[in-house]
Amino acid sequence: MKGRTISRHFRESFKSLGRNGWMTFASIGAVTVTLILVGVFALIMTNLNKMADDIENDVEIKVLIDDLAGSKDERELQAxxxxxPEVAEMRYSSRDEELKKVIKDYGDDFTLHEQSNPLRNAIYVKATNPQETANLAKKIDKYEFTAxxxxxxxxxxxxxxxxNAGRNAGVVLIIGLLLTAVFLIFNTIRITIIAxxxxxxxMKLVGATNSFVRIPFLLEGAWLGLLGSIIPVTVVAVLYxxxxxNISPNLKGELVQLVSYSPLIYQxxxxxxxxGVIIGMCGSFMSVRKFLKI
Known part of the structure; x- marks a missing residue:
């Protein structure tokens, strides 16, 4: 394709946006509203998944060591x-450390037990896959000196x-929202082309080829999608x-955290x-195709 033809296609696509002002405005508006919903929901679902992962990763197994185990036995058990292979993290906690945690959590009344500590030495274990915590616990329970x-x-x-139910529901909702976005944007652009x-x-009657007719409309669909995505990107960036x-400082030291602003917002x-661009082009392609069969 010649450079002159390509530049003509670009010029025509821009002119069409101006010539069909109200239809262009309607198309961009539909893209904008739909993509704002998609963007906000994408941020919400990403953070909910992150929080779910944080909660899962906090699940750990507490292995109480038998009082009959000596130092060598404890080292062997830890080894x-x-x-x-299922173990991601492991740490040892002596009975004195366990008592300090109890006093910190439940108050100074438990300092009475410092002279005769009734607690056991413990090993805290986290699974590589939190969903396998139960199976890992069963394996460890079979070892000698695990009380x-x-x-x-x-x-x-x-x-x-x-x-898991929350994640599955989120996937279903995001798919449903994406399909709704495709439907709304596609049909709005289709109405623009039909008009x-x-x-x-x-153009077909005077001998224009299918590609000559189609390309300006494809470019126009891409511009509509691009222009319609500018406001959603801005809104989502400012909102997040x-x-x-406002929220991240209040979550410092807490179990769950928000996803970092960057690179999430760029993604x-x-x-x-x-x-916006892909749906705009696809909407134009499918709509124009119907009228090329003359």
Whole structure:
């Protein structure tokens, strides 16, 4: 394709935006509103998934060591646990450290036990895959000198079920929203093209090839998608910046944290721009094709 032809296609696509002012405005408006919803929901779901991961990763197994175990036995037990492929992290806590935690959590009344500490030495273990916590706990429980293995069996199972259900619901909702976005943008651009069917038919009757007719409309669809994504990207960036600045300081030291502003906001921006341009071009392509069959 000659450079002159390409430049003509670009000029025509820009002129069409101006000539069809109200239809252009309607198309950009539909893209803008839809992509704002997609962007906000994408930020919400990303943060909910991050919080779910944070909660899962905080689940750990507490292995209470038998009082009959000597120092050598404890070291051997730790070595066995550490060798397990499912183990991501392991740390030892003496009975004195355990008592200090109890006093910190429940008050100074428990300082009475400092003279005769009733607690056991413990090993805290985290699984590489939090969903495998139960299976890992069963393996450890079979080792010698493990007096008790605790991980909140029923509570952890319910927690994982709730988190998995939340993730699945989120996936369904985001897919539904994306399909809705495609439908709305596609149909709005389709209406824009249909309103200009006479223009397409005249071009075909005077001998224009399909590609000559189609390319300006494809470019126009891309401009509509691009222009319609500018406001959503700006809104999402400003909104998340404000939320992050106001909420993140209050979550310092807490279990759950918000996803960092960067690179998340750039990823969402790329998603919105890509969706707008691709759906705009696809909408134009499918709509023009119908009128090229003369």
């Amino acid at each position: 066995k646990i550490k060798k397990l 008790e293995v605790n991980y909140g069996k029923d509570k952890v199972k319910k927690l994982f079920n709730v988190l 200009r069917r006479d223009e397409i038919e005249i 910046s404000s939320v992050h600045k 969402v921006a790329a998603l919105l721009i890509g969706l």
